[in-house]
Amino acid sequence: MTEVQTFVDQYGAAKAVLPGAGLPWLASLREQGIERFAALGFPTRNMEAWRYTNVRPLQKVAFAPAEPAEGVQIAVDHGAAHRLSFVNGRFRPDLSNVGDLPAGVVLTSLATVLAEDPESLKDHLGAAAEDDGESFLALNTALMADGYVLRIGRGVVVEDPIEMLFIGAASDKSVAYHLRNLIVAEEGSAAVIVEDHIGHGEGAYFSNGATEVFAGPGARLKHYKLQDEARAAFHLHGAFVRLDRDSAYESFVLSLGARLSRNEIRTVLNGTGSECFLNGAYVVADEQHVDNTTFIDHATPHTDSREVYKGVLDDKARAVFQGTIMVRPDAQKINGHQLNRALLLSDKAEIDAKPALEIYADDVKCSHGATAGELDDDALFYLRARGIPEQQARRMLIEAFLDDVIDEITHPTVRDAFRDKVSAWLAARHEEDR
Amino acid sequence: MLEIKDLHVTVDGAEILKGIDLAIAPGEVHAIMGPNGSGKSTLSYVLAGRDGYEVTGGSILYKGEDLLEMAPEERAAAGVFLAFQYPIEIPGVASMTFLKTALNAVRKQRGESELDAMQFLKLVREKAKLLNVTDDMLKRAVNVGFSGGEKKRNEVLQMAVLNPTLAVLDETDSGLDIDALKVVADGVNALRGPDRSMLVITHYQRLLDYIVPDRVHVLAHGRIARSGGKELAHELEAKGYAEFGANEAA
Numbered sequence: 001m002t003e004v005q006t007f008v009d010q011y012g013a014a015k016a017v018l019p020g021a022g023l024p025w026l027a028s029l030r031e032q033g034i035e036r037f038a039a040l041g042f043p044t045r046n047m048e049a050w051r052y053t054n055v056r057p058l059q060k061v062a063f064a065p066a067e068p069a070e071g072v073q074i075a076v077d078h079g080a081a082h083r084l085s086f087v088n089g090r091f092r093p094d095l096s097n098v099g100d101l102p103a104g105v106v107l108t109s110l111a112t113v114l115a116e117d118p119e120s121l122k123d124h125l126g127a128a129a130e131d132d133g134e135s136f137l138a139l140n141t142a143l144m145a146d147g148y149v150l151r152i153g154r155g156v157v158v159e160d161p162i163e164m165l166f167i168g169a170a171s172d173k174s175v176a177y178h179l180r181n182l183i184v185a186e187e188g189s190a191a192v193i194v195e196d197h198i199g200h201g202e203g204a205y206f207s208n209g210a211t212e213v214f215a216g217p218g219a220r221l222k223h224y225k226l227q228d229e230a231r232a233a234f235h236l237h238g239a240f241v242r243l244d245r246d247s248a249y250e251s252f253v254l255s256l257g258a259r260l261s262r263n264e265i266r267t268v269l270n271g272t273g274s275e276c277f278l279n280g281a282y283v284v285a286d287e288q289h290v291d292n293t294t295f296i297d298h299a300t301p302h303t304d305s306r307e308v309y310k311g312v313l314d315d316k317a318r319a320v321f322q323g324t325i326m327v328r329p330d331a332q333k334i335n336g337h338q339l340n341r342a343l344l345l346s347d348k349a350e351i352d353a354k355p356a357l358e359i360y361a362d363d364v365k366c367s368h369g370a371t372a373g374e375l376d377d378d379a380l381f382y383l384r385a386r387g388i389p390e391q392q393a394r395r396m397l398i399e400a401f402l403d404d405v406i407d408e409i410t411h412p413t414v415r416d417a418f419r420d421k422v423s424a425w426l427a428a429r430h431e432e433d434r
Numbered sequence: 435m436l437e438i439k440d441l442h443v444t445v446d447g448a449e450i451l452k453g454i455d456l457a458i459a460p461g462e463v464h465a466i467m468g469p470n471g472s473g474k475s476t477l478s479y480v481l482a483g484r485d486g487y488e489v490t491g492g493s494i495l496y497k498g499e500d501l502l503e504m505a506p507e508e509r510a511a512a513g514v515f516l517a518f519q520y521p522i523e524i525p526g527v528a529s530m531t532f533l534k535t536a537l538n539a540v541r542k543q544r545g546e547s548e549l550d551a552m553q554f555l556k557l558v559r560e561k562a563k564l565l566n567v568t569d570d571m572l573k574r575a576v577n578v579g580f581s582g583g584e585k586k587r588n589e590v591l592q593m594a595v596l597n598p599t600l601a602v603l604d605e606t607d608s609g610l611d612i613d614a615l616k617v618v619a620d621g622v623n624a625l626r627g628p629d630r631s632m633l634v635i636t637h638y639q640r641l642l643d644y645i646v647p648d649r650v651h652v653l654a655h656g657r658i659a660r661s662g663g664k665e666l667a668h669e670l671e672a673k674g675y676a677e678f679g680a681n682e683a684a
Contacts, residue, residue: 377485382522383532385482386592387510387540396535400526400575 020114033141040135063176081160089177104153128212128240144180152189170203179209185219199230209237215247229257245271255282262291269303282311291320313349442491452656468653482516511543515598524576582609607641619644639671654678
């Protein structure tokens with residue numbers, strides 16, 4: 001079992017040695033975090049934001065703090081132009097390749113910055129991840145040990161995708177780690193960030209992550225994430241995004257792995273002309289549970305958002321989609337569109353969708369739609385009547401269902417890579433069925 | 435080639451086919467005509483193996499084998515092809531991917547080598563040209579945004595590519611203007627040969643001016659009410675289906 005006290009004790013034991021120990025401002029942030037976590041406890045299904053996601057299975061596992069996993073050797077494809085790798089939440093320089101970055105770009109690990117230039121973090125760390133009663137965020141703030149820090153200077157455009165590889169490597173004991181990432185894109189800058197979260201080995205681990213994103217005026221960020229954790233893993237991540245005027249943030253989350261995962265994205269459109277695109281897809285089976293929760297805050301006039309999530313569920317898998325679009329008073333000339341579609345391949349699979357529009361201005365165009373359906377029998381028969389075996393025909397239709405949402409990824413190589421991941425997932429499952 | 439004996443088929447508890455007997459020899463083209471609701475489409479779906487059509491009696495032998503025991507994809511691989519009355523739109527599946535996957539699936543099941551991209555492209559371009567199927571159509575998703583005529587031409591293109599030995603054409607003429615009908619009929623006629631049989635299902639005689647059958651059968655109330663040569667089609671065109679007790683729905 002992991003109790004609230006388990007983490008409180010782990011914090012007590014670790015606070016003197018956590019990265020940045022000795023920095024009064026950080027110590028104070030951590031103290032507030034652990035107090036908040038202790039007060040909130042684990043979320044329960046009585047809480048509106050957690051009504052459909054039960055974290056009891058997580059509490060049933062005894063999680064030890066992750067130790068720096070220097071011993072773990074993992075083959076990493078070194079083809080990426082820029083890559084940081086983390087094993088069990090700790091930076092691994094030997095598996096990383098910062099590459100040639102333009103002047104004005106900082107790409108390094110949080111622990112490194114806390115050791116070498118901690119004051120540079122003061123304005124941003126904790127500034128986007130507001131206390132909104134989220135206990136896992138509070139826990140993350142208390143125990144954050146490492147993660148990536150990406151700073152893109154004014155007007156700098158990074159052409160090649162910057163890849164972040166997160167490897168959960170559970171061994172004989174289950175471990176928890178608390179990743180904290182920071183992206184600061186200054187005025188007029190642009191970058192493409194790709195996060196890969198993968199598992200190494202079969203054991204259970206808990207990846208508790210928080211990413212803070214600041215897009216300055218006119219900055220353009222593409223932030224893509226593949227969650228392909230080990231099947232016994234727990235993955236609870238929040239992204240907290242602040243968008244200044246005329247900036248754009250494009251997000252895509254592809255969820256394939258983990259036993260229980262939640263991706264929460266909270267975006268504040270905090271400057272006129274800013275826009276965000278939050279898209280995602282998931283393919284889950286067995287008893288996997290995937291939760292996508294988004295909150296888009298149109299805090300200023302002339303802001304646009306667009307959101308498409310589609311997923312496929314088989315067996316007893318469950319998916320949750322909670323999408324809130326908030327339009328603040330006086331935030332006129334708003335466009336907000338949201339679509340959520342699920343394909344259920346089994347009678348025992350379940351999707352809970354809760355779209356919500358909260359609109360306090362009047363010159364606003366907002367819409368939402370949610371559907372859940374089964375595979376089209378007519379289409380399936382048509383493919384089979386042309387000689388395509390049933391399993392292959394099913395796969396084609398599943399890939400076709402996800403095709404348009406994957407097309408929302410505007411970066412072509414990432415789009416192809418994510419499409420291939422979905423195909424590989426389906427092909428592997430097809431092999432298992434044989 | 436095809437031997438149907440005393441076939442009884444029930445759909446949702448209602449008996450639609452009430453004892454069909456039909457034998458088609460290699461190289462022959464047979465037409466089935468009949469009023470709406472006579473069971474024509476049910477027969478085509480039973481031949482292709484669609485779910486929801488319960489065979490309560492009788493048998494279908496195809497090249498001497500029990501067709502009813504085969505899955506739809508096995509029938510396709512064995513050379514049975516149904517040109518759908520209402521071809522299905524499949525958003526997200528590119529026409530070329532679909533055709534290539536189908537052809538290679540069929541070739542694999544037939545024990546033939548799969549075609550590579552170049553070989554496939556050459557084959558499809560050649561067949562598509564004959565049927566006025568444009569590159570633009572092939573770039574779109576399967577049947578998505580196709581006109582009625584384009585869908586029917588696309589069905590015949592699939593037939594030409596998959597090279598069946600028994601083609602069942604279910605109202606392939608419906609929704610076609612005369613020019614499109616000629617293109618489709620030319621495409622079908624190009625596939626006629628001593629080893630290939632066809633079953634052409636139609637409400638109207640018009641198609642049979644272009645695809646001239648060896649035999650014509652009238653299906654009414656789930657039974658073959660009459661069989662004859664190609665002249666029977668003309669007789670039906672003149673007199674309608676009234677003598678078979680049908681309410682003529684033009």
